[in-house]
Amino acid sequence: xxxxxxxxxxxxxxxxxxxxxxxxxxxxxxxxxxxxxxxxxxxxxxxxxxxxxxxxxxxxxxxxxxxxxxxxxxxxxxxxxxxxxxxxxxxxxxxxxxxxxxxxxxxxxxxxxxxxxxxxxxxxxxxxxxxxxxxxxxxxxxxxxxxxxxxxxxxxxxxxxxxxxxxxxxxxxxxxxxxxxxxxxxxxxxxxxxxxxxxxxxxxxxxxxxxxxxxxxxxxxxxxxxxxxxxxxxxxxxxxxxxxxxxxxxxxxxxxxxxxxxxxxxxxxxxxxxxxxxxxxxxxxxxxxxxxxxxxxxxxxxxxxxxxxxxxxxxxxxx
Numbered sequence: 001x002x003x004x005x006x007x008x009x010x011x012x013x014x015x016x017x018x019x020x021x022x023x024x025x026x027x028x029x030x031x032x033x034x035x036x037x038x039x040x041x042x043x044x045x046x047x048x049x050x051x052x053x054x055x056x057x058x059x060x061x062x063x064x065x066x067x068x069x070x071x072x073x074x075x076x077x078x079x080x081x082x083x084x085x086x087x088x089x090x091x092x093x094x095x096x097x098x099x100x101x102x103x104x105x106x107x108x109x110x111x112x113x114x115x116x117x118x119x120x121x122x123x124x125x126x127x128x129x130x131x132x133x134x135x136x137x138x139x140x141x142x143x144x145x146x147x148x149x150x151x152x153x154x155x156x157x158x159x160x161x162x163x164x165x166x167x168x169x170x171x172x173x174x175x176x177x178x179x180x181x182x183x184x185x186x187x188x189x190x191x192x193x194x195x196x197x198x199x200x201x202x203x204x205x206x207x208x209x210x211x212x213x214x215x216x217x218x219x220x221x222x223x224x225x226x227x228x229x230x231x232x233x234x235x236x237x238x239x240x241x242x243x244x245x246x247x248x249x250x251x252x253x254x255x256x257x258x259x260x261x262x263x264x265x266x267x268x269x270x271x272x273x274x275x276x277x278x279x280x281x282x283x284x285x286x287x288x289x290x291x292x293x294x295x296x297x298x299x300x301x302x303x304x305x306x307x308x309x310x311x312x313x314x315x316x317x318x319x
Contacts, residue, residue: 028191028194028195031194031235032190032194032235032236035232035235035236036236036239038075039073039075039100039236039239042056042074042075042078043055043056043074043075043095043100043101044056045101046120046123046124047123048116048119048120048122048123049119049122049123050112050115050116050118050119050120051103051105051116051119052101052102052103053094053095053102053116053119053120053123054073054074054094054095054099054100054101054102055074055092055093055094055095055120055124056074056075056077056078056092056093057090057091057092057093057124058078058081058082058085058090058091058093059084059085059086059088059089059090059091060088060090061088061089061090062088062089062090062130062319063089063090063092063126063128063129063130063153064081064084064089064090064091064092064129064130064131064132064319065092065094065117065121065126065129065130065131065132066078066080066081066091066092066093066094066132066134066137067094067096067117067131067132067133067134067137067138067140067141067144068080068093068094068095068096068099068134068135068137069134069135069136069137069159069161070135070136070243070244070247071208071234071237071240071244072095072096072099072137072240072243073095073096073099073100073239073240073243074093074094074095074100075093075100075233076093076230076233077091077093077094078091078093079229079230079233080132080134081093081132083312084312084315084316087312087316088316089130089319092120092121092124092126092129094117094120095243096113096116096137096140096243097112097113097116097242097243097246098240098241098242098243098244098245098246099239099240099242099243100239100240102243104242104243104246108246109250110139110140110142110143110250111140111143111147113139113140113143114140114141114143114144114146114147114148115147116140117131117140117141117144118144118147118148118151121151127151128150128151128152128153129151129152129153130152130153130154130155130156130318130319131144131145131152131154131155131156132156132158132315133155133156133157133158133160134158134159134160135158135159135160135161135276135278135302136161136247136250136251138157138158138160138161138162139161139162139250139254139257141155141157142155142157142160142162142257142259142262142285143257145262145263145264145266146257146258146261146262149261149262149263149264152264153264153265153319154264154265154266154267154318154319155262155264155265155266155267156266156267156268156269156315156318157266157267157268157269157282157285157286158269158304158311159210159269159270159271159274159276159278159282159302159303159304160268160270160278160281160282160285161247161250161251161254161276161278161281162254162278162281162282162284162285163254163255163256163257163281164280164281164284164285165256165284168280168281168284169280170277170280171272171274171277171278171279171280171281172273172274172275172276172277172279173277189237189238190235190236190237190238193234193235193237194235197231197232197235201231202216204231205227205231206275207275208231208234209227209230209231209301209302209303210274210275210276210301210302210303211227211274211275211300211301211302211303211305212273212275212299212301215273215299215300215301215305215306216301216305219305219306220306223305223306223308226303226308227303227305230303259285259288259289260288260289260290262289262290262292263290265291265318266286266289266291266292266293267292267293267295267314267315267318268282268283268285268286268289268292268293268294268295269282269294269295269296269297269304269311269314270282270283270294270295270296270297271296271297271298271299271300271301271302271304271307272296272297272298272299273298273299273300273301274300274301274302275301275302276302278302279296282294282296283296293318295311295314
């Protein structure tokens with residue numbers, strides 16, 4: 001090939017790469033700006049005895065406190081609970097310690113988070129409520145039921161982060177060291193997460209949402225849209241980083257709670273192929289809470305793909 005033609009092609013390739021990089025850079029900043037605008041609207045910062053706590057409320061009816069999981073905030077809680085607001089609940093969704101506008105205190109343990117939940121309810125003049133603790137929101141939801149039994153009308157633990165003894169077999173294999181490093185790099189940066197979102201979405205579905213990509217590929221369009229919205233809602237990751245780090249510390253140091261002291265009607269839900277391995281711990285937890293009911297699905301991953309409507313029905317039936 002003539003040298004001149006080679007140079008022309010190289011120059012064209014470099015120009016194309018430059019245009020692509022420029023377009024991607026603008027798209028990244030547009031998406032981050034849109035995400036920041038989204039989270040800045042629709043919430044209120046409450047002044048409570050436990051410090052400032054961000055929250056939002058929707059619906060009318062029975063009080064329901066939604067305690068979000070890792071990578072969330074009040075917006076994640078609303079994303080899940082909107083259908084429940086349509087079914088007769090007054091939903092309060094807060095941002096836990098280190099998420100969005102709720103600061104991270106020196107002691108951000110599940111016990112202190114439970115006290116913060118109670119402080120928010122005090123500020124909102126809610127005496128008694130149903131509580132849903134999803135994923136990493138489960139430890140503080142359980143602590144709330146233990147520490148404030150008179151204020152917890154019912155408890156739902158959804159794909160919960162829970163303790164189990166070593167002699168109870170894991171329900172999912174631990175991720176490899178490479179997978180753990182990949183996850184840490186993805187959740188450590190808005191730019192890296194955004195790039196992964198656009199280039200290796202299936203990897204995010206599995207490593208961040210804990211849901212097998214094959215399960216999602218077979219799901220209905222409405223379920224695929226729900227998972228996509230959950231994935232997109234994690235941006236901006238930088239506004240959730242402190243909470244994510246704290247959840248990691250909590251997950252690494254879980255102890256057994258006084259499950260036998262929980263007296264609220266309790267529903268525990270998990271999925272066997274949840275890649276975060278919540279199934280075994282959820283079963284153990286349900287067995288040790290008096291009269292708790294365990295609902296287990298075989299497939300659906302950490303976002304219970306394919307079971308959303310029936311899961312909502314289970315929650316409504318508990319109330």
